[in-house]
Amino acid sequence: MSCARPIPKVAVESLTGCAGELLIILENLEKLLPFIRLSRFTFAQSTNEVGPVDITFVEGSVSQPHDLEKLKKIRANSRWLVAVGNCAVWGCVQKGGCSACSPENMLKSVYGEQSNIEVMRAAPPREYVKVDVELSGCPINATQFLSVTASLLKDHLPYITHKPVCLECKLRENPCVLIEQNLPCLGPVTAAGCGALCPSLGAACYGCWGPCESPQMDAMATILAEKGFSIADILVRLKSFGAPDKLFERIESLLPRDPSKEGNLYV
Numbered sequence: 083m084s085c086a087r088p089i090p091k092v093a094v095e096s097l098t099g100c101a102g103e104l105l106i107i108l109e110n111l112e113k114l115l116p117f118i119r120l121s122r123f124t125f126a127q128s129t130n131e132v133g134p135v136d137i138t139f140v141e142g143s144v145s146q147p148h149d150l151e152k153l154k155k156i157r158a159n160s161r162w163l164v165a166v167g168n169c170a171v172w173g174c175v176q177k178g179g180c181s182a183c184s185p186e187n188m189l190k191s192v193y194g195e196q197s198n199i200e201v202m203r204a205a206p207p208r209e210y211v212k213v214d215v216e217l218s219g220c221p222i223n224a225t226q227f228l229s230v231t232a233s234l235l236k237d238h239l240p241y242i243t244h245k246p247v248c249l250e251c252k253l254r255e256n257p258c259v260l261i262e263q264n265l266p267c268l269g270p271v272t273a274a275g276c277g278a279l280c281p282s283l284g285a286a287c288y289g290c291w292g293p294c295e296s297p298q299m300d301a302m303a304t305i306l307a308e309k310g311f312s313i314a315d316i317l318v319r320l321k322s323f324g325a326p327d328k329l330f331e332r333i334e335s336l337l338p339r340d341p342s343k344e345g346n347l348y349v
């Protein structure tokens with residue numbers, strides 16, 4: 083009698099997103115294929131199976147009713163559900179990029195009045211189903227993705243750092259573009275994982291990994307205001323990658339609102 087474990091089945095699925103995560107997974111697939119059976123990945127293969135799998139990686143936010151239906155089926159068929167990419171962890175730009183616009187008006191502005199596409203307020207999968215692991219990025223980092231997958235294939239929940247980008251930036255001994263060049267770098271409130279990519283090239287972090295653990299948004303806004311940026315611009319920048327609204331309640335309570343504008347934008 084053989085006691086060999088069956089080869090783990092893996093699926094890769096997509097909701098509303100740009101397919102950036104799918105490309106990273108595709109680029110790294112040959113490193114995984116010796117250890118898994120790829121049951122479903124419609125982006126990459128024409129023959130796909132249905133039914134239960136050990137791990138599903140899902141990218142994208144829930145932004146349309148059919149996303150939600152699909153997500154519930156994915157959850158029911160997956161032992162481990164792994165949200166990959168900022169869309170699936172925070173909702174990304176479709177949630178935060180225009181916090182003052184309604185989904186219906188955004189739809190009309192792109193597709194016109196006659197569109198029959200149904201839209202919902204964009205939200206990450208965790209708002210609807212249990213998610214076992216969340217791996218952010220825009221897109222995800224390939225090394226983090228392989229490390230998370232290796233842990234799950236050994237039946238361990240992976241460790242994912244939520245320290246700020248500044249930590250990686252200092253480890254690379256970069257000059258600080260916030261202090262030395264007055265650029266609006268969001269590294270202090272953004273989760274690490276990219277290796278401080280933008281500051282390493284002399285650019286400000288714009289927060290694409292989503293918030294770090296216990297982000298000090300008030301302090302970040304204060305520093306940027308002291309450097310001459312308007313609070314309205316600071317809030318747009320801080321919110322554009324889907325960070326939860328509750329992180330901004332205090333800053334927003336200090337701002338006068340303009341009741342004539344959709345979403346009650348600041349005056």
Ligand code: SF4
Pocket residue numbers: 247248249251252256257258259260261267268269270278281287
């Ligand atoms: S450049 Fe940005 S990420 Fe780097 S230390 Fe300064 S604030 Fe932090």
Ligand code: SF4
Pocket residue numbers: 247272273276277278279280281286287288289290291292
């Ligand atoms: S430095 Fe910031 S904006 Fe640039 S890749 Fe990293 S998290 Fe994204």
